[in-house]
Amino acid sequence: MRKITILLFFSFLLYGCKATDEEIQPDSEKKVTHSNSDVATDSNENSNGFYDYHSDTLHIQIQPVIKPKLKYWVSTIKVNKASQVKSEFAGGSFSSKTEETSEIAKNNKAVFAVNGGGIQYKSRSTVIRNGKVYRSGFAPLEVRKNGTLFIGDGRRTTDDMLEQGVLHTFDFGPELLINGKVPSFKNQDWFTTVRAPRTAIGQRKPYEYIIITVDGRSSESSGMTFAELVKVFQSKGVKWAYNLDGGGSTTLYYLNNILNHPSDGEERPISDILYFTE
16 A cells, blocks of 8 residues: 655754754654555645655655755656656646646646646747647757656757657756756856756656755745756766756645745746656
8 A cells, every 4th residue: 555654853843943054864763654645734744854655656755955045855756657757738738828736736646746847938949748749949858758858959850859759848948967967058147146946857867857846035945056956966866957947936746735835925827747646
């Protein structure tokens, strides 16, 4: 039977939320196991603990990290097959419609979801979802049927992508790591020094994805620059990484709950999500 394990921090509960320069580590003696029926209440209540979801086909671990004026989540998702990596449009169709991340996620029985690529903002981008072409243009990030991520150079056609097994494409950017290397640009303008809420996806190996969700624009968390985001991915051994829509759109959905704190004070309606399911 599927179980959700939430590891609480004894020191956190005893002394309060004290920011440190170290990643929070779980207290193995404060381990509470919940069945699916009571996760919805406890997952928000204990959102400063580790979350560990296990089934026969899906493993999700969500690690919150608290530092001075910074809070982010590192989510590691392992799937048995690439078809468990999904994307959906607001309203279930390719259009200008927007909905909250949680609404789209619940309608599609997502276990875990984040905001997607913001297709309504990128009129020239390639949009391929579930192997179907909705729009042709430019799309650096490809999620492939063999369980891998790939970032192209902009010269690839939709035929190229489909021939090599593309499942989904996302064009928001920037690209953060390409086959283990930080992209080099003439002016490095995209490596802005501005800190903001971020959502980004990376990969160490096929069928294993790492998603970083960063709170920002608040007194508790100012957010991250792209360069800082790259460093976190590198520390996790990630080879491919790409920045998705962020800012007020940044939302981390897990089992009917929003774990992060969207910078608008509430969820921002968006056009598409990236999600994982059984």
